[in-house]
Amino acid sequence: MTILVTGGCGYIGSHTINDLIQNGYDVISVDNNSRSGNQLLDGVQKLTGKAIKNYKVDLCDFEATRKIFEVHKVDGIIHFAAFKSVDESVKYPLLYFQNNLVSQINILRCAEEFNVQHFVFSSSCSVYGNADISLVTEDTPLQKPESPYGRTKQIGEEMINDIAKNASARFILLRYFNPAGAHPSSVIGEVPFGKPSNLIPAITQFAAGKIPALKVYGTDYDTRDGSCIRDFVHVCDIAHAHTLAIDKLIGGEIKTNSLILNLGTGNGVTVLEAIKAFEKISGKKLDYGLAGRRPGDVVAVYANNDKARKILNWTPQFDIHDILKTAWDWELSL
Numbered sequence: 001m002t003i004l005v006t007g008g009c010g011y012i013g014s015h016t017i018n019d020l021i022q023n024g025y026d027v028i029s030v031d032n033n034s035r036s037g038n039q040l041l042d043g044v045q046k047l048t049g050k051a052i053k054n055y056k057v058d059l060c061d062f063e064a065t066r067k068i069f070e071v072h073k074v075d076g077i078i079h080f081a082a083f084k085s086v087d088e089s090v091k092y093p094l095l096y097f098q099n100n101l102v103s104q105i106n107i108l109r110c111a112e113e114f115n116v117q118h119f120v121f122s123s124s125c126s127v128y129g130n131a132d133i134s135l136v137t138e139d140t141p142l143q144k145p146e147s148p149y150g151r152t153k154q155i156g157e158e159m160i161n162d163i164a165k166n167a168s169a170r171f172i173l174l175r176y177f178n179p180a181g182a183h184p185s186s187v188i189g190e191v192p193f194g195k196p197s198n199l200i201p202a203i204t205q206f207a208a209g210k211i212p213a214l215k216v217y218g219t220d221y222d223t224r225d226g227s228c229i230r231d232f233v234h235v236c237d238i239a240h241a242h243t244l245a246i247d248k249l250i251g252g253e254i255k256t257n258s259l260i261l262n263l264g265t266g267n268g269v270t271v272l273e274a275i276k277a278f279e280k281i282s283g284k285k286l287d288y289g290l291a292g293r294r295p296g297d298v299v300a301v302y303a304n305n306d307k308a309r310k311i312l313n314w315t316p317q318f319d320i321h322d323i324l325k326t327a328w329d330w331e332l333s334l
């Protein structure tokens with residue numbers, strides 16, 4: 001079985017390719033390296049002992065994308081490729097609409113034309129916006145997204161739901177909460193593009209002296225210590241959920257055309273708690289700064305993951321301490 005992974009040179013894509021190969025799948029990657037290099041795919045080759053073909057193609061180029069399907073018989077697609085920075089999307093909304101939506105339309109067109117029956121889409125908890133409750137289920141009504149990035153994920157989900165109504169293909173939409181950490185081998189991990197906009201790489205890069213400041217954005221939210229609450233979930237747990245999703249799709253076990261699943265641990269951790277936990281694990285005191293609220297940030301969101309546990313048989317194996325430890329080991333290995 002051959003799985004086409006878009007965004008395979010990126011953070012979650014590379015960890016997922018590793019997991020897919022460890023579980024017997026053949027993989028091809030499509031990534032134009034607009035937000036990555038070859039380092040992570042090279043790492044996966046080291047971990048698996050397998051050569052992985054990456055097509056350096058912009059998915060916004062329909063003809064170039066289509067050609068890949070003429071060469072390979074594809075059994076399933078996992079679509080990761082997208083731009084993902086909330087604050088960048090606030091500054092450059094059109095860039096996000098263009099890249100994330102056009103690339104998704106093109107890969108869906110190819111899936112339809114080449115009769116690919118199994119499709120997994122990277123969605124995000126950002127689709128919940130500032131939900132009325134913090135512990136969200138897949139049925140929690142979606143609010144207005146807080147950023148253009150979140151809007152691309154809401155629209156991306158809606159496009160798939162519409163297509164799924166009249167397709168024989170089956171779709172799984174995975175709403176990730178806050179993926180973090182690195183493979184325990186420290187051979188692959190997160191390589192932020194430019195200045196890190198996610199908390200954990202910002203913490204590790206600050207601790208390593210790579211960035212001059214670590215700021216906590218917003219300390220007056222209505223949370224237990226005033227900072228935002230996030231549901232950090234280990235990237236290897238996220239990666240394995242994709243293999244399970246593909247297994248279930250290919251095994252014919254998914255009966256609904258379009259299935260949405262939350263991927264989080266269900267444990268909300270505040271930004272300040274994450275910093276304190278890192279200090280304990282690394283033995284380093286962090287001289288972080290306090291700053292105002294950041295546009296686009298959601299106050300508090302964490303996952304009810306019952307559905308993913310039940311349908312995918314998914315159980316997160318790593319907690320916040322493992323996340324910080326593997327992220328720090330990875331940073332030290334660079």
Ligand SMILES: NC(=O)c1ccc[n+]([C@@H]2O[C@H](COP(=O)([O-])OP(=O)(O)OC[C@H]3O[C@@H](n4cnc5c(N)ncnc54)[C@H](O)[C@@H]3O)[C@@H](O)[C@H]2O)c1
Nearest residue numbers: 007010011012031032033034035036058059081082122124
């Ligand atoms: N990391 C997170 O915190 C997080 C949270 C929720 C959802 N997601 C979603 O998960 C997916 C993967 O995220 P990630 O953290 O691995 O990001 P990443 O930036 O590490 O990887 C994305 C990859 O997609 C590639 N890409 C982007 N646009 C492309 C295009 N037009 N054509 C070809 N390749 C293109 C980039 O070069 C990059 O290698 C994204 O869709 C993201 O929105 C990520």
